[in-house]
Amino acid sequence: MTVHRGRITAGRRLAFSVVLAPVCLGLAACQPGTDSIVPAGDAGYAAIALPQGDGMPERYLLQPGDVVSVQVYGEQELSVAEVSLDNAGMLNLPLIGGVRASGLTADELSESIEAVYAAEYVRDPRVAVLVKKTQLRTIAVEGEVALPGVYPYAEGQTLLTALALARSTTEKAKLDEVMIFRTIDDQRMAGRFDIRAIRGGRMPDVTLLPGDIVVVGFSGSRGAFLDALRAIPAIGIFRPWP
Incomplete structure (x- = not known):
């Protein structure tokens, strides 16, 4: 399976845990544990895929300041x-x-x-x-990386190149809990990826889009996804965690 500018083609089976789904708008329905919140498998890459014809840069949409x-x-x-x-x-x-x-x-x-x-x-x-x-397009890299921050977006940028910009993951990073948040058609989507599998060539890298947020989890936590849920009210994605 390959991912290129958000488009999906059939390919090899997923060999590691990839979890993606529409972000819950009502947290009362979400139970602790990432596996109970979102489905796993091929739906992961499909969840953040853009509709056909909406890749970059052919479909660049104008914005204020352009x-x-x-x-x-x-x-x-x-x-x-x-x-x-x-x-x-x-x-x-x-x-x-x-x-x-x-x-x-x-x-x-x-x-x-x-x-x-x-x-x-x-x-x-x-x-x-x-x-x-055009206005400067950016991505954000947060969590267990050496240099978290907001970085300029470049065409063809991937999850691995974004982590390289942030000087890679720290020793505390939980490499199977690297989250991507993306907005598609005004709906926030979230996903979890295993960086070890991507680095080892067992899974395809993920092509990023302007506005994506990458969050690297840390070992010993209840999971990067739950940590992200607690932080999300500050950026207006979820209602407060109970």
Whole structure:
């Protein structure tokens, strides 16, 4: 089984414990112990896989602070060399004012602008949007690593390369309790991976995405997943642990 930009292909059987599932929104239903909280097996990698066509960077979605150019062919006065998305994710364009851009690809934004101009101002407009600058995309690495922190995301980054950025795991790290938190379609997902199996080539590495949070557990604890549950109210993923 291989994982590439969130897409799943059939492959060898899982030989170690991989646990992933939608994060519980109601903790009353969750019992102590990770095995009772989430299913194991092939569903693990599938849980954090993106829908077909949503890999990076072909489907980059604009966000506040990004800078784009807007060219309206044959209408120089309507073209803008550089314009930033404001904090609400809007673009301010000649004649039409605010246009929602956040959450759209460049092609989708082009079509949206064409529709607005065509409605009242320009006959058969042709619009091209080019992304010129993007906000810094990051991942976070926490827990039992030598240098926890927030790091710039690079295309193709994996779980192992993220741990390398954090100067690898500590002696106390529990290598079979390395968690990944990811948001897909506005839903937070969580997973547990065995780094020893990945390092040994027995399991595929996991391709990370911007915004992923990696948490490395520590030996002697009740488990990295339960530790993460206790910490999660501070970052708004779960309700408080009872």
